[in-house]
Amino acid sequence: MNRARTVAELRTALAGVPRPVALVPTMGALHDGHLALIRRARELGATVVVSIFVNPTQFAAGEDLAAYPRDPESDGRLAAEAGADLLFAPSAEEVYPGGFDTAIDVRGVAAELEGDPHRRGPEHFRGVATVVAKLFNMVGPDIAVFGQKDAQQALVIRQLVRDLDFPVRIEVHPTVRDADGLALSSRNRYLNAAERERALALSRALRTAEELVAGGETEAERLLEAAGAELDRAGIVPEYLELRSAADLVPVERLAGETLLCLAARVGPARLIDNVVLRPATEPALHTRPLTGAAT
Numbered sequence: 010m011n012r013a014r015t016v017a018e019l020r021t022a023l024a025g026v027p028r029p030v031a032l033v034p035t036m037g038a039l040h041d042g043h044l045a046l047i048r049r050a051r052e053l054g055a056t057v058v059v060s061i062f063v064n065p066t067q068f069a070a071g072e073d074l075a076a077y078p079r080d081p082e083s084d085g086r087l088a089a090e091a092g093a094d095l096l097f098a099p100s101a102e103e104v105y106p107g108g109f110d111t112a113i114d115v116r117g118v119a120a121e122l123e124g125d126p127h128r129r130g131p132e133h134f135r136g137v138a139t140v141v142a143k144l145f146n147m148v149g150p151d152i153a154v155f156g157q158k159d160a161q162q163a164l165v166i167r168q169l170v171r172d173l174d175f176p177v178r179i180e181v182h183p184t185v186r187d188a189d190g191l192a193l194s195s196r197n198r199y200l201n202a203a204e205r206e207r208a209l210a211l212s213r214a215l216r217t218a219e220e221l222v223a224g225g226e227t228e229a230e231r232l233l234e235a236a237g238a239e240l241d242r243a244g245i246v247p248e249y250l251e252l253r254s255a256a257d258l259v260p261v262e263r264l265a266g267e268t269l270l271c272l273a274a275r276v277g278p279a280r281l282i283d284n285v286v287l288r289p290a291t292e293p294a295l296h297t298r299p300l301t302g303a304a305t
């Protein structure tokens with residue numbers, strides 16, 4: 010696996026490589042969720058680039074930028090094992106040299122949920138959209154792989170790519186979870202054993218709603234009530250727990266198409282997010298079901 014720290018090194022390393030080029034942008038501290046994305050990129054691309062950059066502009070003042078886990082040695086080994094051809098790990102000065110003065114504002118989907126001024130705020134997705142646009146211009150990928158774990162981020166990136174005509178196909182990979190259901194996240198490293206146990210209520214809450222939907226429930230109020238009760242039992246007060254259209258984040262009162270049940274909650278020192286895509290059960294209406302025992 011090659012490594013590049015500057016845009017010049019990156020361009021040299023990428024000159025003449027076989028296409029398609031598949032990019033997996035990350036902030037490092039790689040875990041199995043990231044590695045699943047890299048393996049997917051390996052399936053889709055002839056050349057796989059993994060970027061590692063803890064992007065300061067997507068952290069609000071008072072967030073965990075300084076504490077964010079960094080593990081460059083393990084990251085290099087894991088990325089290579091998962092099939093990366095090139096690891097791009099630029100410095101903050103390389104990405105934002107003196108005089109840098111541009112930002113990309115995706116509106117609409119970026120203004121909801123995480124982008125709400127009472128939550129992470131508009132700076133968050135401004136930082137994400139700007140750095141992803143820069144990474145796309147630096148790497149010039151044909152494909153970029155993102156995780157459903159950050160469902161809203163994936164929607165913001167799709168909007169960015171559509172609106173600014175980036176010739177990049179966006180692939181979204183399902184959320185990778187630990188065996189007990191906890192969605193993998195670099196921020197899980199902040200949790201001690203008791204907090205990790207409590208954090209399991211997040212995926213339990215999502216699963217509870219999923220099971221209700223499988224049983225035919227479609228009312229947002231009942232789904233949110235049941236999911237909220239799971240959080241409540243663990244003493245977790247969510248920052249948000251909402252049902253939104255998976256296409257455009259419009260609030261949903263009754264499940265119709267693909268619907269995102271998404272939540273954010275603080276558990277100990279960590280702010281965690283998780284989500285699940287709900288689809289209404291496709292049971293045929295009662296009168297069209299074959300009668301039990303009837304010949305077919």
Ligand code: AMP
Nearest residue numbers: 035036037042155156158159184185193
């Ligand atoms: P991050 O390093 O947290 O910025 O994440 C980099 C990429 O990995 C993003 O596209 C995330 O959505 C994705 N990702 C993070 N955690 C998971 C997970 N548990 N499952 C799938 N993708 C993930």
